[in-house]
Protein backbone atom coordinates (compact mmCIF):
# COMPACT_ATOMS: atom_id res chain seq x y z
CA UNK A 1 0.00 0.00 0.00
CA UNK A 2 1.33 3.41 -0.99
CA UNK A 3 1.25 5.90 1.90
CA UNK A 4 2.81 8.86 0.08
CA UNK A 5 2.81 9.61 -3.61
CA UNK A 6 4.35 12.56 -5.41
CA UNK A 7 3.74 12.50 -9.14
CA UNK A 8 5.19 14.99 -11.62
CA UNK A 9 5.51 17.63 -8.91
CA UNK A 10 7.03 20.92 -10.06
CA UNK A 11 7.81 23.88 -7.84
CA UNK A 12 9.79 27.10 -8.16
CA UNK A 13 11.04 29.21 -5.27
CA UNK A 14 12.48 32.66 -5.92
CA UNK A 15 12.87 31.98 -9.67
CA UNK A 16 14.69 28.75 -8.97
CA UNK A 17 13.21 25.48 -10.21
CA UNK A 18 13.41 23.29 -7.13
CA UNK A 19 11.28 20.37 -8.34
CA UNK A 20 11.00 19.52 -12.02
CA UNK A 21 8.30 16.85 -12.49
CA UNK A 22 9.60 15.05 -9.40
CA UNK A 23 8.04 11.71 -8.52
CA UNK A 24 8.32 9.51 -5.44
CA UNK A 25 6.26 6.71 -3.94
CA UNK A 26 6.63 5.49 -0.38
CA UNK A 27 4.99 2.22 0.62
CA UNK A 28 3.78 1.13 4.04
CA UNK A 29 6.52 -0.92 5.65
CA UNK A 30 9.50 0.80 4.03
CA UNK A 31 11.94 3.54 5.00
CA UNK A 32 13.35 5.87 2.38
CA UNK A 33 16.37 8.10 2.91
CA UNK A 34 16.52 11.34 0.92
CA UNK A 35 19.96 12.77 0.30
CA UNK A 36 21.39 15.58 -1.80
CA UNK A 37 23.48 18.71 -1.54
CA UNK A 38 22.44 21.61 0.66
CA UNK A 39 19.69 23.77 -0.83
CA UNK A 40 18.38 21.17 -3.29
CA UNK A 41 14.94 21.07 -1.68
CA UNK A 42 14.96 18.22 0.83
CA UNK A 43 13.24 20.15 3.60
CA UNK A 44 10.82 21.66 1.09
CA UNK A 45 9.96 18.14 -0.04
CA UNK A 46 8.96 17.28 3.54
CA UNK A 47 6.92 20.50 3.74
CA UNK A 48 5.06 19.41 0.60
CA UNK A 49 4.31 16.01 2.17
CA UNK A 50 3.15 17.79 5.33
CA UNK A 51 0.78 19.91 3.24
CA UNK A 52 2.50 23.11 4.37
CA UNK A 53 3.82 23.97 0.90
CA UNK A 54 1.49 23.60 -2.06
CA UNK A 55 3.51 22.88 -5.20
CA UNK A 56 2.72 24.70 -8.43
CA UNK A 57 1.73 21.50 -10.18
CA UNK A 58 1.63 17.76 -9.75
CA UNK A 59 -0.11 15.28 -7.50
CA UNK A 60 0.56 15.00 -3.76
CA UNK A 61 -1.22 12.13 -2.04
CA UNK A 62 -0.71 11.26 1.61
CA UNK A 63 -2.51 8.43 3.40
CA UNK A 64 -4.88 8.07 0.47
CA UNK A 65 -5.90 11.74 0.23
CA UNK A 66 -5.04 14.21 -2.51
CA UNK A 67 -3.77 17.20 -0.52
CA UNK A 68 -4.47 19.69 -3.30
CA UNK A 69 -8.21 19.08 -2.98
CA UNK A 70 -8.22 19.95 0.74
CA UNK A 71 -8.45 23.30 2.53
CA UNK A 72 -5.93 24.40 5.16
CA UNK A 73 -7.88 23.18 8.20
CA UNK A 74 -8.68 19.82 6.60
CA UNK A 75 -4.99 19.43 5.76
CA UNK A 76 -4.05 20.25 9.36
CA UNK A 77 -6.48 17.62 10.70
CA UNK A 78 -5.27 15.07 8.18
CA UNK A 79 -1.65 15.82 9.14
CA UNK A 80 -2.35 15.51 12.88
CA UNK A 81 -4.02 12.15 12.37
CA UNK A 82 -1.83 10.53 9.73
CA UNK A 83 1.63 12.08 9.68
CA UNK A 84 4.32 12.10 12.38
CA UNK A 85 7.33 14.41 12.22
CA UNK A 86 10.78 14.28 13.84
CA UNK A 87 12.94 17.41 13.61
CA UNK A 88 16.68 17.92 13.98
CA UNK A 89 16.73 19.04 17.61
CA UNK A 90 13.70 17.17 18.90
CA UNK A 91 11.74 20.43 18.97
CA UNK A 92 9.85 19.36 22.08
CA UNK A 93 8.24 21.89 24.40
CA UNK A 94 11.05 22.23 26.97
CA UNK A 95 8.90 22.96 30.03
CA UNK A 96 6.68 19.95 29.42
CA UNK A 97 7.67 16.45 30.49
CA UNK A 98 8.36 13.61 28.06
CA UNK A 99 4.88 12.27 28.79
CA UNK A 100 3.20 15.65 28.30
CA UNK A 101 4.97 16.24 24.98
CA UNK A 102 3.76 12.90 23.66
CA UNK A 103 0.25 13.34 25.10
CA UNK A 104 -0.07 16.75 23.49
CA UNK A 105 0.22 15.19 20.03
CA UNK A 106 -2.53 12.71 20.95
CA UNK A 107 -4.79 15.48 22.27
CA UNK A 108 -4.24 17.59 19.15
CA UNK A 109 -5.37 14.63 17.07
CA UNK A 110 -8.56 14.51 19.17
CA UNK A 111 -7.78 11.36 21.12
CA UNK A 112 -9.02 10.57 24.63
CA UNK A 113 -6.68 11.26 27.51
CA UNK A 114 -6.81 7.92 29.38
CA UNK A 115 -5.97 5.49 26.58
CA UNK A 116 -3.44 7.93 25.15
CA UNK A 117 -1.64 8.10 28.49
CA UNK A 118 -1.30 4.30 28.60
CA UNK A 119 -0.10 4.23 24.99
CA UNK A 120 2.40 7.02 25.62
CA UNK A 121 3.84 5.30 28.68
CA UNK A 122 4.30 2.01 26.82
CA UNK A 123 5.79 3.73 23.83
CA UNK A 124 8.26 5.76 25.91
CA UNK A 125 9.28 2.66 27.86
CA UNK A 126 9.87 0.76 24.59
CA UNK A 127 12.12 3.61 23.49
CA UNK A 128 14.08 3.44 26.74
CA UNK A 129 12.53 6.50 28.45
CA UNK A 130 11.52 5.26 31.89
CA UNK A 131 11.33 8.54 33.79
CA UNK A 132 8.52 10.17 31.84
CA UNK A 133 8.13 13.14 34.21
CA UNK A 134 11.45 14.82 33.38
CA UNK A 135 11.05 18.15 31.54
CA UNK A 136 12.19 17.79 27.94
CA UNK A 137 14.54 20.75 28.41
CA UNK A 138 16.52 18.75 31.00
CA UNK A 139 17.00 15.71 28.74
CA UNK A 140 20.02 14.81 26.63
CA UNK A 141 19.89 15.19 22.85
CA UNK A 142 19.54 11.44 22.35
CA UNK A 143 16.72 11.20 24.91
CA UNK A 144 14.93 14.13 23.31
CA UNK A 145 15.04 12.45 19.90
CA UNK A 146 13.62 9.25 21.36
CA UNK A 147 10.77 11.25 22.92
CA UNK A 148 10.31 12.97 19.53
CA UNK A 149 9.98 9.54 17.91
CA UNK A 150 7.35 8.56 20.50
CA UNK A 151 5.49 11.80 19.79
CA UNK A 152 5.69 11.13 16.04
CA UNK A 153 4.13 7.65 16.28
CA UNK A 154 1.63 8.05 19.15
CA UNK A 155 -1.25 8.51 16.70
CA UNK A 156 -0.23 5.48 14.62
CA UNK A 157 0.53 7.59 11.54
CA UNK A 158 0.71 6.13 8.06
CA UNK A 159 3.74 8.28 7.34
CA UNK A 160 6.65 9.44 9.53
CA UNK A 161 8.91 12.22 8.26
CA UNK A 162 12.27 13.10 9.77
CA UNK A 163 14.45 16.09 8.89
CA UNK A 164 18.11 15.57 9.82
CA UNK A 165 17.01 13.68 12.94
CA UNK A 166 20.55 12.77 13.93
CA UNK A 167 22.27 16.02 12.93
CA UNK A 168 22.75 17.13 16.54
CA UNK A 169 23.78 13.75 18.01
CA UNK A 170 27.08 12.02 18.72
CA UNK A 171 27.89 8.81 16.81
CA UNK A 172 26.45 6.36 19.36
CA UNK A 173 23.16 8.26 19.69
CA UNK A 174 23.02 8.79 15.93
CA UNK A 175 23.26 5.04 15.32
CA UNK A 176 20.62 4.29 17.96
CA UNK A 177 18.13 6.90 16.75
CA UNK A 178 18.66 5.89 13.10
CA UNK A 179 18.04 2.26 14.01
CA UNK A 180 14.83 3.17 15.85
CA UNK A 181 13.57 5.21 12.90
CA UNK A 182 14.32 2.54 10.33
CA UNK A 183 12.58 -0.04 12.53
CA UNK A 184 9.31 1.93 12.60
CA UNK A 185 7.95 0.64 9.26
CA UNK A 186 8.10 -2.96 10.48
CA UNK A 187 6.68 -2.12 13.91
CA UNK A 188 3.90 0.20 12.85
CA UNK A 189 3.36 -0.62 9.16
CA UNK A 190 3.98 3.01 8.29
CA UNK A 191 6.23 4.56 5.67
CA UNK A 192 9.27 6.55 6.84
CA UNK A 193 11.06 9.32 4.94
CA UNK A 194 14.34 10.48 6.47
CA UNK A 195 16.20 13.49 5.09
CA UNK A 196 19.85 13.16 6.00
CA UNK A 197 23.34 14.24 5.04
CA UNK A 198 24.76 11.29 6.91
CA UNK A 199 25.51 8.24 4.76
CA UNK A 200 25.54 6.00 7.82
CA UNK A 201 21.96 7.00 8.57
CA UNK A 202 20.95 6.56 4.91
CA UNK A 203 22.47 3.09 4.69
CA UNK A 204 20.00 1.79 7.28
CA UNK A 205 17.04 2.71 5.05
CA UNK A 206 15.39 0.23 2.69
CA UNK A 207 15.92 2.67 -0.17
CA UNK A 208 18.04 5.76 -0.77
CA UNK A 209 17.03 8.47 -3.24
CA UNK A 210 19.07 11.52 -4.08
CA UNK A 211 18.26 14.89 -5.65
CA UNK A 212 19.49 15.39 -9.18
CA UNK A 213 18.23 18.19 -11.41
CA UNK A 214 15.02 18.74 -9.46
CA UNK A 215 14.14 15.05 -9.42
CA UNK A 216 14.87 12.08 -7.21
CA UNK A 217 16.98 9.24 -8.48
CA UNK A 218 17.48 5.88 -6.83
CA UNK A 219 20.87 4.97 -5.43
CA UNK A 220 21.94 1.36 -5.44
Ligand SMILES: Nc1ncnc2c1ncn2[C@@H]1O[C@H](COP(=O)(O)OP(=O)(O)OP(=O)(O)O)[C@@H](O)[C@H]1O
Nearest residue numbers: 013014018036037038039040041042043044045197
Ligand atom coordinates in the same frame (compact mmCIF):
# COMPACT_ATOMS: atom_id res chain seq x y z
N1 LIG B 1 10.08 30.15 2.07
C1 LIG B 1 11.15 30.30 1.30
N2 LIG B 1 11.44 31.49 0.72
C2 LIG B 1 12.51 31.65 -0.07
N3 LIG B 1 13.38 30.67 -0.34
C3 LIG B 1 13.16 29.48 0.21
C4 LIG B 1 12.04 29.22 1.05
N4 LIG B 1 12.08 27.92 1.44
C5 LIG B 1 13.18 27.39 0.87
N5 LIG B 1 13.81 28.31 0.13
C6 LIG B 1 15.01 28.09 -0.67
O1 LIG B 1 14.81 26.91 -1.42
C7 LIG B 1 15.99 26.14 -1.50
C8 LIG B 1 15.78 24.75 -0.93
O2 LIG B 1 15.63 24.82 0.48
P1 LIG B 1 15.53 23.52 1.39
O3 LIG B 1 15.58 23.98 2.81
O4 LIG B 1 14.37 22.73 0.97
O5 LIG B 1 16.87 22.75 0.99
P2 LIG B 1 17.61 21.53 1.69
O6 LIG B 1 17.99 20.58 0.59
O7 LIG B 1 16.75 20.98 2.79
O8 LIG B 1 18.91 22.21 2.29
P3 LIG B 1 19.81 21.81 3.57
O9 LIG B 1 20.42 20.49 3.23
O10 LIG B 1 20.81 22.90 3.63
O11 LIG B 1 18.90 21.78 4.76
C9 LIG B 1 17.06 26.93 -0.75
O12 LIG B 1 17.80 27.67 -1.70
C10 LIG B 1 16.25 27.83 0.16
O13 LIG B 1 16.96 29.02 0.45
